[in-house]
Amino acid sequence: MADRSAGQGGIYDDFPGFRLPLDQELDEALRVALVVIDTNVLLNLYRYNESTRDDLLEVLQKVGGRLWVPHQVMKEFWRNRVGVLASRGSGTVQALDALGKQQRASADAIRQWAKSVAAEAEFQGRLLGKIEALYTELEDEIRAQAPASSQGAGGVLSDPVLDELHDLLAGKVGRKPTANEWEAAVKEGNERAARHEPPGYLDAEKADSDLPEGAAGDYLVWLQATDEGTRRDLDLLLITGDEKEDWWWRYRSEFLGPRIELVAEYKARDGRQLYMMRPIDLLKRSSALQVSVRQESVEDVERVSRESQRPVWSATGVALLLDRLETEGREQADVIRVAASQGGTINREDVYRSAGTTTIACFVASPFPRPV
Secondary structure, three states, X not given: OOOHHHOOOOOOOOOHHHOOOOHHHHHHHHHHOEEEEOHHHHHHHHOOOXXXXXXXXXXXXXXXXXXXXXXXXXXXXXXXXXXXXXXXXHHHHHHHHHHHHHHHHXXXXXXXXXXXHOOOHHHHHHHHHHHHHHXXXXXXXXXXXXXXXXXXXXXXXXXXXXXHHHHHOOOOEOOOOOHHHHHHHHHHHHHHHHOOOOOOHHHHHHHHOOOOOOOOHHHHHHHHHHHHHHHHOOXXXXXXXXXXXXXXXXXXXXXXXEOHHHHHHHHHHHOOOEEEEOHHHHHHOHHHHOOOOOHHHHHHHHHHHHHHOOOOOOHHXXXXXXXXXXXXXXXXXXXXXXXXXXXXXXXXXXXXXHHOOOOOHHHOOOOOOOOO
């Protein structure tokens, strides 16, 4: 080992964030580190199918007493849980409505055809019966995969996710910060976001939102997690569904590891190491905890990850787009404003009224961001 007192060192001594951990090191982290899960990991339990949820919860159960959840994560979970349930429920309703319309259209087509060729009533009835049986089967399968039914804004009729989390996280949720701790952390988090310091600076626009922590949410998770890791004198393994570059060191689509600044920050506390995994990485490494998971679960987690990482328009991004369109004298700016005022869609007639017949057809019935 190099003698640091003599002004000598190795390539990683002052640059710990650039060292990529080996596979066996990540497996060992699962077995010995403090394992912290973020809000997306909890909320995505509602987006996975039942078998995927069971596999992921089994892996987390194996972590045992080293599993820990920051207080900020639970706060965000309760804040967003009903919205996630409502979103999934609305998707089911939309799918069933679409299938119902297609069933009626198919039945009408059969009746019209039977009338035009004078088909016997018995033959027509058999075809209509096949249509009804097909759509009934599809509806039953969709309902079987749907989340628990909502019971107004107050809760759900049954929620297996909450039942599982109640047992899994008993005694594993961090304490609520004092008022002084909260105010100091929120101030620091918003200042870091303004300075583009990870984590969470990509949420800087939330500084002007009605969230009590403004843009400091990710920083609060980070601070509480690192405080707990330091208190226990353990390496820290953060399991996160957030794939943004204010958490990850990325090269194009490849996740190399945590942001190098975060590794250095945690290392500077007491020499401990920071690791990060996505839920899909956790499932793929489940054998380190002697848990076997289904390949279908890995694919389901990947599906949810793709859906949740779709680009989200911020108010700043919309404003820049509109400014550019107007600078270039394009009519699409007016179309976007009309679409945003109508909930994100616009029909052909409104396109023509807003921008004339020369506007390209791709604007018709297309979703647009709502400027804030």
